[in-house]
Amino acid sequence: xxRRDLAAMIxxxxxxxxxxxRPILHEHGLTMWGYVVLNALDGQPAGAQAxxxxxxxxxxxxxxxxxxxxxxDGLIERQPDPDDxxxxxxxxxxxxxxxxxxxxxDIQRNEERLLARLPPADRRAFIRALEVxxxxx
Amino acid sequence: xxRRDLAAMIxxxxxxxxxxxRPILHEHGLTMWGYVVLNALDGQPAGAQAxxxxxxxxxxxxxxxxxxxxxxDGLIERQPDPDDxxxxxxxxxxxxxxxxxxxxxDIQRNEERLLARLPPADRRAFIRALEVxxxxx
DNA sequence: TATTGTTATACTCTATAACTATA
DNA sequence: TATAGTTATAGAGTATAACAATA
Numbered sequence: 096x097x098r099r100d101l102a103a104m105i106x107x108x109x110x111x112x113x114x115x116x117r118p119i120l121h122e123h124g125l126t127m128w129g130y131v132v133l134n135a136l137d138g139q140p141a142g143a144q145a146x147x148x149x150x151x152x153x154x155x156x157x158x159x160x161x162x163x164x165x166x167x168d169g170l171i172e173r174q175p176d177p178d179d180x181x182x183x184x185x186x187x188x189x190x191x192x193x194x195x196x197x198x199x200x201d202i203q204r205n206e207e208r209l210l211a212r213l214p215p216a217d218r219r220a221f222i223r224a225l226e227v228x229x230x231x232x
Numbered sequence: 233x234x235r236r237d238l239a240a241m242i243x244x245x246x247x248x249x250x251x252x253x254r255p256i257l258h259e260h261g262l263t264m265w266g267y268v269v270l271n272a273l274d275g276q277p278a279g280a281q282a283x284x285x286x287x288x289x290x291x292x293x294x295x296x297x298x299x300x301x302x303x304x305d306g307l308i309e310r311q312p313d314p315d316d317x318x319x320x321x322x323x324x325x326x327x328x329x330x331x332x333x334x335x336x337x338d339i340q341r342n343e344e345r346l347l348a349r350l351p352p353a354d355r356r357a358f359i360r361a362l363e364v365x366x367x368x369x
Numbered sequence: 370t371a372t373t374g375t376t377a378t379a380c381t382c383t384a385t386a387a388c389t390a391t392a
Numbered sequence: 393t394a395t396a397g398t399t400a401t402a403g404a405g406t407a408t409a410a411c412a413a414t415a
Contacts, residue, residue, distance in 0.1 A: 098359060100336065101343045102249035103271070104366040107289070109246045111369045112239035134240070145396060152244070154384060159398065181391045181396040199237065206238045213361050220357035222235060224350050229241040232248045282373065291407060296375065318373040318414045 112209075116202055123198040124168065128153075128161045133170060133187060133195040141186035143176065170194055249346075253339055260335040261305065265290075265298045270307060270324060270332040278323035280313065307331055 113127070120130050135151050144162065148155040162185065165171040170191035176182040187195070210218050250264070257267050272288050281299065285292040299322065302308040307328035313319040324332070347355050 097340065099363070099366075100253075100271075100339055101346075101362070102246060102253055102339075103268075104362040105242055105246040105249060107369045108362070108366045109239060109242040112242060116237075116239055131240075134237075143396075155397075156385090156399085157383070176396095179392075179396080183397070202237055202239075203234065209238075209365060212364055217357045217361050217364075220354045221361035224354050224358035224361075225238070225241040225245070226236070227349055227354075228346060229236075229245045232244045280373075292374075293376085293408090294406070313373095316373080316415070320374070 112206070115205055119201045119205060120198055123194055123201070125194065125198055126161065126164070128158065129165050129170070130195070130198060132158060132161055132165060133191055134199075136171060136185065136187040137192055137195055139186075141174075141184040143182040144173075144185055145182070147185055165191070249343070252342055256338045256342060257335055260331055260338070262331065262335055263298065263301070265295065266302050266307070267332070267335060269295060269298055269302060270328055271336075273308060273322065273324040274329055274332055276323075278311075278321040280319040281322055282319070284322055302328070 116130075117127065120127060125133070131151050131153075132147065135147060144158065145155050148158050151158075162171065162173065166173055169188060171185055171187055173183045173185050176184050210221070213221060253267075254264065257264060262270070268288050268290075269284065272284060281295065282292055285295050288295075299308065299310065303310055306325060308322055308324055310320045310322050313321050347358070350358060
């Protein structure tokens with residue numbers, strides 16, 4: 096009898112990680128999609144909403160309520176593109192960066208507790224493998 | 233700048249694996265849930281539907297159409313439990329076992345192509361880590 | 370009264386279609 | 393005519409509520 100299917104191991108693990116993230120994000124006043132958007136915007140120059148949607152693999156209609164909320168909370172800003180007034184440029188604010196970093200610190204602290212169950216070498220190899228395999232999806 | 237979040241790497245990877253499985257399962261006449269059910273039943277003694285649902289983390293109502301279809305295709309059988317006639321015992325048939333094994337062989341063959349991108353040591357460590365981390369979810 | 374399996378209903382998430390304003 | 397953003401609608405997937413049979 097061989098190994099279990101990768102998907103059968105990875106999918107529940109991903110689900111568990113998401114479930115663990117949810118309350119942490121909530122403490123920082125973020126939704127999952129809000130956090131994804133902040134991660135995509137941080138370190139990037141201002142771009143159009145369509146560009147952002149494509150970058151995170153979401154429908155353009157999907158992110159609109161997310162952007163509305165992030166803007167209301169002062170974590171991002173939006174402004175019509177002077178070169179093409181159909182488009183709206185989006186960028187992260189200083190406050191958005193701080194919130195994103197604080198949330199990520201808490202999330203990764205929690206993930207470290209899970210990773211602690213692995214021997215150090217396996218743990219480093221696991222991260223390396225994930226970086227490779229999730230490289231170009 | 234540190235590593236990416238585990239969930240941010242694992243979730244898209246899981247999604248990609250599921251997407252790759254779908255057409256393979258279709259060739260074997262299986263749905264994703266049907267395959268999950270066959271995997272849960274194989275090697276197990278006949279049990280009640282509620283037990284099965286709990287084992288795969290699904291709602292008891294969720295699996296009913298799945299069981300109907302698997303039974304129609306002769307991959308499982310159902311019979312009222314003589315000791316508690318409210319319950320219906322479910323078990324996999326010989327044909328169900330053959331279909332499950334054939335599907336899994338194709339699925340894992342495909343997964344191996346993905347894993348081939350990793351150095352052999354990392355690849356073994358990755359599987360080991362997944363087995364550990366997905367152990368008790 | 371509680372539980373198994375079932376069906377019917379409601380809810381959540383996501384994608385598609387339709388609208389506006391610009392190009 | 394086509395495209396960016398938006399809104400409204402519809403679809404898929406899932407969970408919740410209600411029911412019949414049995415305990």
